Amino acid sequence: MIFVCAFLLAIDGDTLRCAEGPDVRIWGMNASELHATGGKQAKEALSTFNGAHAVCTQRQVGRSFGRIVASCEVNKVDLACFMIRAGYGREAIRFSRGYYREC
Numbered sequence: 001m002i003f004v005c006a007f008l009l010a011i012d013g014d015t016l017r018c019a020e021g022p023d024v025r026i027w028g029m030n031a032s033e034l035h036a037t038g039g040k041q042a043k044e045a046l047s048t049f050n051g052a053h054a055v056c057t058q059r060q061v062g063r064s065f066g067r068i069v070a071s072c073e074v075n076k077v078d079l080a081c082f083m084i085r086a087g088y089g090r091e092a093i094r095f096s097r098g099y100y101r102e103c
Contacts, residue, residue: 005054005072013042013088016054016072016079025067027059028096029080029089042088049074078103 007019013031016024031042056070072079080096081103083089091100 001058003056003058003070005056008052008054008074009050010043010046013039013046013083015067016046018054021068023067024054024056024072025069026080026083026089027069027071028092028099029084030092031083031089038088042083045083045086045088046079049079054079 003021005016005018005021005024009017011017011023012034014026014029016026018024031046032039034040034043052074054072054074056068056072058068058070060069061067080089080091081100084091084100084103091098091103
């Protein structure tokens with residue numbers, strides 16, 4: 001399912017808050033939690049997209065918290081790839097199966 005996440009707000013380095021609907025966990029990557037080393041910097045990096053409209057493709061529903069897990073793009077920039085390339089996230093190979101190896 002493809003959907004638009006309007007008025008994007010970074011909750012942390014790998015979770016988005018949309019104006020309508022549930023929070024979205026970015027598929028295929030992990031970022032440090034806010035309380036961990038690098039967590040605040042990861043949130044700041046993802047926050048550069050605050051206020052944008054992200055086009056997201058749902059991949060699954062997360063077992064923890066019931067969040068939608070989706071790959072998302074803003075102006076054709078894949079958010080997971082952006083975070084991995086910038087050094088604020090790591091590919092979650094268990095889920096992505098190497099999809100982001102080029103990042």
